[in-house]
Amino acid sequence: MPAVSVAAGCCPASTPANEVVEDIFGLVRILSDGTVVRSPVGPVFCPTTFPENHPSVEWKEAVYDKAKNLVVRMYKPSPAGGKVPVLVHFHGGGFCIGSPSWANVHAFCLRLTADTGAVVLSAGYRLAPEHRLPAAVDDGAAFMRWLRAQSSASANAAEADADAWLTEAADFGRVFVTGDSAGATIAHHLAVCAGVAVVADDAGEAGEQDQDQVTIRGYVLLLPFFGGVERTASEQAECPAGAGAGSLLSLDVLDRFWRVSLPAGATRDHPVANPFGPDSPDLGSVDFRPVLVVVAGLDLLRDRAVDYAERLAAVGKPVELAEFAGAAHGFFLHEPGSEATCELIRAVGRFVDSCVISASEAAA
Template sequence: MSSSSPASAVSGSAPRHVVEDCMGIVQLLSDGTVTRCLDYSHLSILRHVPSDLPVEWKDVVYDANRGLRLRMYRPTAQGVGDGANKLPVLAYFHGGGFCIASYEWPNFHAGALRLAGELPGIVLSADYRLAPEHRLPAAYEDAEAVLSWLREQVAAGAAADPWLAESADFGRVFVCGDSAGGNIAHHLAVRLGSGALLLGEPRLRVAGCVILWPYFGGEERTASESEALAVGSSEFDPGKNFDQMWRLALPLGATRDHPAANPFGPESVPLDGVPFPPVLVAKANQDRMRDRVAEYVTRLRAMGKPVELAEFEEQGHGFFVFEPFGKASDELIQVLRRFVYAG
């Protein structure tokens, strides 16, 4: 199954041809048209999801105008999330270089099940508009819309979604994400801290930010990125695909020093005076982006931001997505539980 839609127009009278082919999933054509494969079954990363986890879930529309949905997860263990024992809320944004993936992918579904059941917590795993049909800042706008939807739920009180009304602690909301979703979580934290994004509801509080192997970039290569360009072997080749996804996701004509990609770029908002909530950053030490993640943590700490770093020695980019029930993912769940429930 595939879909075709217009992107930013590209002029020219030559016969239409493929300008960018991203893993056979997204093709950008010379006339600006985008062809997107909607059948991901050929990808070897997709995993089976156990059906016996003590979690219930449902899909909810959070932006009717754009037809955007999120998947809400709630643990079903007796007494969990009831009455005074309400649960923290994790607004989670999936990875995929801003160009591919969905909360419906079995891997992201499995990870959300684990988070909901084992933290425990209410997980809101949100889709957002993808590039190149919708270049940045579209994904950031959609992430803000998730928080706006959550604000409306808080204001609705007893008339809110019953799962949230019964089980959610709106004073303990965490913005979370992996890879591109980690990038989104960072930008949400910056907009909240700078006052560019106002929650407008005193009962709604972002208590922390969880950034898993964030997808950042920059024109100047780090040592680990240069290594990726020289040696690339995986289906999601960090040397090839990450650069390609930036070309597809950033505004036309932008470089990897655009503020969306480089949080410390020449046009980025200075972060020294921007308050941050407590931040947990997960760094995979076999990730080709590990140097950039380390720089992010070092620079935030130098500014006095409350940043905790969790390192995973033998893991690569996206290990929680690729192996959501692996041993490293078990460790990650424990780290997340400590962070979320640390108060």
């Protein structure tokens, strides 16, 4: 693993023998000797003016993996109104930057909780290049195991490991996995792992599936970060006029994210990046729970997300596609109080309700 340091500014002065070879918005820089330098200064595209609290939401942090110092920021409606659905959320950032504590991620989770009336669990994960993929996906799976442990402990009065603050509000029978950009990619891989496990279990093989009181009802992929060697039309178009803050995501930046996050020597057709790459699993054989795919019309990643949804639908998977034609990548983070963000959260709420109703009808 490369050496890591945190610079007082962005990066120490480089020398010809130790120059900067990769730079991501000045937040992460890789030197020629492999040293990774992270800036303690927050990104300029993450405003500090967003409110830290919401009158109808309580929140707190907990460590879900002490060994890796991984934190989950937990949100629940206030005052409590009984058990409510759980939205597990993974932030974006190209697998290299981002945090549940970033002001824009926090503001979005506050509004998501307030407007859906659900518990939201914003889970952190290890970042590249210090921890290359599939580390982030592994951490996503580890968080789901932590959630199962919480549900198991809350159901057993003899257990003392459950967080009562969470378990008094969380309905572990109505869990949804959501993610933004790279976080949506994590959600996709968790859906595949869960679906493969269900198929294996149906075949009488040992497989990991929903256990204890946790039942995953669906997945929400917000502007998923997929890649591939062959360029799509939206990638070739670069940043459309009016993309606003989304114009930060140039094709060069996207390539850089993949270059420093994928395993050394891997291409963008690696299975973590490309769901339909030459070595990727056959999604037609996966037992998918319902999936909502959200795309933005001014996003370089739009075509990959649309293609993903269309391919899932073509093999009979339960998938919905919602497009925000005039929006850029991360629009709900840049303007969490906008009408577009409000409509996005309404779409998520409708999806959650429809999955719960469908499950109730199937059980009747």
